[in-house]
Amino acid sequence: MKKYGSIAVILILLLLNISDIIDDAGHEYFNKAIKNAGTTYLIARGINGVISVIQDGEIMVSPAGVGASISPGEILDPLNDLIEQFSDIMLLATASLGIQKLLLVFSAWWLFKSAVLLSLIAVLAGFFLKSRHFASKLNNPIFYKILIILLSIRFIIPFIVVSNGIFESIFLSDRLNDKIEKIQLVENLAAEIDGNEEEGWFRNLVNKTQIKEKTTLIKEKLSNSVDNIIDLIALFMIQTVLFPISFLYLALKLAKFLFVYDFSQAMLGNPRGTFRETDLR
Numbered sequence: 001m002k003k004y005g006s007i008a009v010i011l012i013l014l015l016l017n018i019s020d021i022i023d024d025a026g027h028e029y030f031n032k033a034i035k036n037a038g039t040t041y042l043i044a045r046g047i048n049g050v051i052s053v054i055q056d057g058e059i060m061v062s063p064a065g066v067g068a069s070i071s072p073g074e075i076l077d078p079l080n081d082l083i084e085q086f087s088d089i090m091l092l093a094t095a096s097l098g099i100q101k102l103l104l105v106f107s108a109w110w111l112f113k114s115a116v117l118l119s120l121i122a123v124l125a126g127f128f129l130k131s132r133h134f135a136s137k138l139n140n141p142i143f144y145k146i147l148i149i150l151l152s153i154r155f156i157i158p159f160i161v162v163s164n165g166i167f168e169s170i171f172l173s174d175r176l177n178d179k180i181e182k183i184q185l186v187e188n189l190a191a192e193i194d195g196n197e198e199e200g201w202f203r204n205l206v207n208k209t210q211i212k213e214k215t216t217l218i219k220e221k222l223s224n225s226v227d228n229i230i231d232l233i234a235l236f237m238i239q240t241v242l243f244p245i246s247f248l249y250l251a252l253k254l255a256k257f258l259f260v261y262d263f264s265q266a267m268l269g270n271p272r273g274t275f276r277e278t279d280l281r
Helices: 003-017 021-055 072-107 110-129 134-140 141-195 208-223 226-259 264-265
Strands: 059-061 068-070
Touching: 003 059, 003 110, 003 141, 021 072, 021 141, 021 226, 072 141, 072 226, 110 141
Parallel strands: none
Antiparallel strands: 059 068
């Protein structure tokens, strides 16, 4: 049974290697993820620009005949700091996704695919030839380590991408899209202010009461997005850091497991001794 199970696994690996199923799925995932991260980054920079416009505005008032200059946007400093940090995190998240996409392209390089194909065919042949000499040659430590390295390079990144995509679609996708839509509504404030540049509210205020009311209104609109911003930070950190690292750990554990598996015994139909005891210690 172990022999037929090993043959089935090798056939599946051969199919995945020569087909573009996992590669296409990975590219589709990354294109969507990078688009979401990039859009969110641009939104964050747009909100930051709105706050900067407000903070740069100064109002000249003359209470009791004494001239004074007031900056209505000073109370937005804490929120502006949060937006700047948010945009930095989104830039890092976008860069992380871009690097992972490049690694996916690298893993699908024709040279790696060809080397994996030839290696798996050689291992598969060992099961049917039933030659102890051939099996012992395949179990050469150098060949065996090269095989595992090739399999790791070819399949670890696609495994991480596909697993990440599955878990994201189950746990994160709907929530992520909802938060992005809500944060986009805040960007409308930028269009409103830019569209009224010549007759903006901060140019037409004439007293401190109006300044306070309008600034408070702007602060409330932006403050309502704080929860969404924090949620987006958490979601993108899970998507671009936590999930990939977790699946990388699992993939490396699997690779370590394969390093101590003795294929020569399985090729010869021996149900025992499939693990080298010295390697398990």
